[in-house]
Amino acid sequence: MVGSKKLSVVAATLLLLLGIMIASPTSPQPAVGVCYGWLGNNMPSHTEVVSLYKSLNINKMRLYSPNQQTLRALRGTNIELLLDAPGPLQTLAENATAASDWVRTNVLAHWPAVRFRYIAVGNNEVIVQKGQAEYVLPAMRNIYGAIVAAGLKDHIKVSTSVQYSVVGVSYPPSAGEFSLPVMKSIAEFLASTGAPLLVNLYPYFTYASDPNVGLAYALFTASEAVMEDPNSGVKYQNLFDAMVDTVSAALEKTGWPTAAGLEANPENARIYNTNLMRHVGRGTPRNPGKAVETYIFSIFNENQKQPPGIENNFGLFYPSKQPVYPITFGSSAASRWTIHIVNSSPVECYSSGVDER
Template sequence: MTSFNYITSFFLFLTIFSLSDAGFIGINYGRIANDLPSPTSVVQLLKTQGINKVKLYDTEPTVLKALSGSNISVVVALPNELLSNASQSQSFANDWVKNNILAYYPSTQIETIAVGNEVFVDPNNTTMFLVPAMKNIHSALVNSSLDSNIKISSPIALSCLASSYPSSSGSFKPELIQPVITPMLDFLRSSGSYLMVNAYPYFAYEGNADVISLDYALFRENSGQVDSGNGLKYVSLMDAQLDAVYAAMSALKYDDLKMVVSETGWPSKGDESETGAGQDNAAAYNGNLVRRVLTGGGTPLRPKQDLEVYLFALFNENQKTGPTSEKNYGLFYPSEQKVYNIPLTVAGLAGWNGGKTQSTPTPSPSPSPVNNSGGDGGGTVSTSGVGHTWCVANGKLGVKKLQTGLDYACGEGGADCSQIQPGATCYDPNTIEAHATFAFNSYYQKKNRAMGTCDFGGAAFVVTQAPKFGKCQLSPGN
């Protein structure tokens, strides 16, 4: 412990004199909850915690007004449901920028517009609209002479990678490259912007805890893993994830593009089946990540590119769907009390000891594929159904509730929803209930039918008979 504190003090000493060269820590301010403090109170909380960068998921007027004059830099978002309109109509894009950006800027320091969020896994199939929407919003900024002040980007999920382990083999899914990846990267380059990436070591660890060291996932001391492709040594799963994206960009000749981690975090609470969720691990991950970022330096592949990270999230959000973990990523309770104590600024690093030490041995770090897609539980294998269970949608809850659950399952939940896309095997019947059933079951089987994984805010329930699904038979898993 003595040597660890000495090293920590040494890095803090360096940081004091090179803070301008280090990365930054921002935070995501999500509001899917009915018990959050007022936006004015939230801005005061951000100030008291020394947080000067915040990322939003919309352009809520009360929030943008509260941030006015705060000197907090803001990332706003054009939601996925507006991509179609923004891509097909320049006048719509112009009006959106006028009403949601010009009405608040510059007193509210908007620095980036996130056009969509994890669009490639959006079950509403909005991928084709992404780049045209980005270009139209950018044109609207050009018309207002704001294109040099406000950047355009779009957060991608790691599930867009076809290969991610080892990191040196990182590559984008072939079906995405020509239609959207290359045009998007071209746009980011030409507009002087950067790529946003949502990276969650928690998901990779939770699904592969038998082969991934917890210390490796939490930025704790470990023996590391050498990448057989590039010879670089990795001592954190986050570094491996980010370098897989860098390798994928490099394979397409976009080595010059910068990357910002638009979301990352670790849940402080989860269902019994959610391995790794808990306060100690959440504190260790986020606290060690803050230290990692604020002491400067990049990844093994891009050592000179300091990390720029938005933590997820500011508050626990009680109305999010999915497993218990989804409601418990916050650093703060809605009461504004801390869920756990971690440093958020350089000054706070002095007393940080790296989080609670693991009391039992963990496996040697062996990072598995780091994309968050996985599982074949929604497949088309026919079985007799003996001894099996399925997860089906509760159609009585209405379209909105089912759509929310469907979005989660196919997005953050990592369900394999490729077969319910237009033209795929299980697209018909083309109803929200049928597609939600497919997605819910895929998620449920991926989680090995664990208790609590077929709920989706009451939008799903377990059955013991194989549901009828047109010509598609849902797999009961292994």
């Protein structure tokens, strides 16, 4: 557990990160992207997927690994990319040449035709795995060093993607505290490089596991404040804001599945994602008016994602490219996306549970 003295340093660092991560509310680009996973045996081709993004004016994508077919299809599209560097982490951490080779093969070979925005080192669960967490920060440093050597540090930010469980204290939001000491060093490194911390949020799983969390609070449909932070006095009308403010950082993956779980159905997915799109441009109670950059998980339902169950049903489309339900993304204040979506999911700059890609 981070001590109270150390926590004050972390809190200051995260506050700085928050200012860096939040998109300008006047930006012509919408603050919402969609994650692209392909763990299925019935998926459309990578070229078709990129064409689908373009047809829907979705201009931000997250890839869980550097698939070369997708990277080639993205060339010249102006779709901004959040690319994961899943590993092997130990190699990337201990061998700067290996990190440079990774950047050369997966980034420089496609830059500037592909608009890389972030590189997320490691997957969402690595930070809590014994024997793996120790390699995250050294690997980030080596990947960052390769980006600096290529003259791209002002264009591409290097970060890592962590699950929400790294927050040991989550109530009230103002008392948010990391449970892992390594997070302090990671936060300090990100602050020094001007990069955001990418946090995977799953309001759905919080709702499904806690009988005290109301459905309206989870779906953005509560008519009034449901919770007041006793420390700050800030009132919360939805679970998403409370989770984002608890982490005080960028948001990565949030959403709602359409099947295989409590209240998991297309109508609730539509309600959640519709309200999410309308909401993220407004900021949170702690940071009003500052759009939260958000990635919806995921573009497709993936029938081979393991373990089977809820996470097979977070896509916006079926693999046939048919929507699960109609939804409108954005608003006139940002950029309006009217598309048919398949299923609700977590925000990926803040992401969702298991991402074993």
